[in-house]
Amino acid sequence: MVHLSSSRDGLQWRETVLTPAPLALDKAMAVFGDALTAQLARGLALEGAPLVAPAPATPATASPSAADTLLLNRIAPDAWRLLPPLRRGRTVWRLGERRLAQAVPRLVELIETGDAMLDYCIAWAIGRCGDAGAFEAMVELSRRATDPKVTRIARWAALALWPAERRAAEAERIVDDWPGSLRRAWTEAQVMPVADGAALLRERLADPAHWQSLAHTDWTQQLFELALLEGLDEDQPAGLAHLALHDVAQQLSPAAGSFRAWRRLYKGAEFAGDYRLLGLLNQRIETQRAGFRGTSQWAMLNGRYVDIAKEIVRPDSRLALSQRTHDYLRRRTWRTLRRLALRGAADERDWLRLAMGVLLAADDADAAVAARHEDAGWNRETRVWHSGPYSRWLVVM
Structure with missing residues (x-):
């Protein structure tokens, strides 16, 4: 021991x-x-050893x-x-x-x-x-x-927590499981400037033939593990694994076939405090419609009704993202942002990073058109309200 x-x-x-x-x-x-x-x-x-130039105590960090x-x-x-x-x-x-x-x-x-x-x-x-x-x-x-x-x-x-001197060896072990073309691209990217290396990986990832032998969930999991080994320093430019992971996140849809990979990556972003990645994943959930209503036992697939409880647990499930899950995930990002803001100065930096991550991920191509709405209904007075381009985004309301 x-x-x-x-x-x-x-x-x-x-x-x-x-x-x-x-x-x-x-x-x-x-x-x-x-x-x-x-x-x-x-x-x-x-x-018992002599102290050499001890640093002055910092009372701010001494008492929680x-x-x-x-x-x-x-x-x-x-x-x-x-x-x-x-x-x-x-x-x-x-x-x-x-x-x-x-x-x-x-x-x-x-x-x-x-x-x-x-x-x-x-x-x-x-x-x-x-x-x-x-x-x-x-x-x-x-x-x-x-x-x-x-x-x-x-x-x-x-x-x-991996020891710094052993991180390179562990990263090499992870990459050894990749298909040959991706492994060679990763090796080449290591000796390039980060931006050029990320562009090379992006080119390889655009062709599914290079990574199709890997399940989507396994691929994103391994890329996230490389990002953890790389470490996250918001004050420094993102490393190669982080840039590649962000590229994947922008294309990863929380729909059938890739929802498990999206959900695992979302949990990973929360764990690592990678708020840029969390913002990208939030953008995907804000712009994705729910796949089915969670209050029903049955869902229509290809003209036939299927039992939701049985279909959703299959490895190749054709269903993903119920309305309840969709609403919960949208609220989760908003609650994280609110919790960080309410803690005050202690978490101000993380709050700003998440807010920036959410805003930077917003794309005007996904925005609605600002409009004025009227609804007379059965009321004596007509109800009037306005909606902006991002009114449907819960986290920026």
Whole structure:
């Protein structure tokens, strides 16, 4: 087992369990070495070693807000035991939304102590908090989990925390599964300027013959994994994987045949905080009509009625995006934007990024014509209202 203790003042110590299960000595030493390097890079030193030019303390980051403190207190052992399962999952999810890295050691302890949904929330939160000490825990969870959604989110969390010196090797392993033409294009693009490399990939992706042997869901999943390894720095130009992913998102329709890929990518954009990608995916849902009414048992397909419940679970389902799901997804983007705005200065940057992502994805070709509407009906006074080009877009109303 690998256990790390760290402290800023020598009085309050932070305990991090780096391995959820025992490892061989050589592997454990490698994990400890990576964690120690990360801690030294943050300005910490080994106990008893002389400190060199310590950085001045920053009180602003030392004390969490009252709301954050409340969340952290809920995962303390005594308080945690009193929470019902639903509240536990919500609490962990909020910790991930707030990116409270202080919670990571406790979250690692809670892995596999509840149901699959709790493990999903824990992996989601740990991946967003960015504590590299939990990398091995996420790798182990992705291997041991029996629920596919937990395996996937733990894999995403591990990729987000992947050691920098090993990212290139993991990216190469992912690309090795691609068809030869795409693999060669990716290799060529690595030595080009990013814009030229993205143009080359765009050319290959325009021809389905280059990637048809890959399922749409698998292709977008692997491209998203490369984007996680690439990292996201909003202050720097987007990397090759991000540009390629944005190109795919602009063409990815939330309709039958590609809805599962769209939905998975939407969840991934939320996890990674890629608000440019989230804006592009929101544009696709705002301009896509619902495929069927969710309140009925039957839907008409090719002149015949089919049972919705049976058709929707098929791998090759011809149905996707009920009216309820369509409305929910439109509201979800709007609620995310509202939640970030209501948190004030702490999340102002993320709020602006999402707002810009939504607005930049808006295309005047999809806009309606501004109009004046009248409806007399059975009323004494005629109702008059105006609609703008984007009045149907819930997120910009």
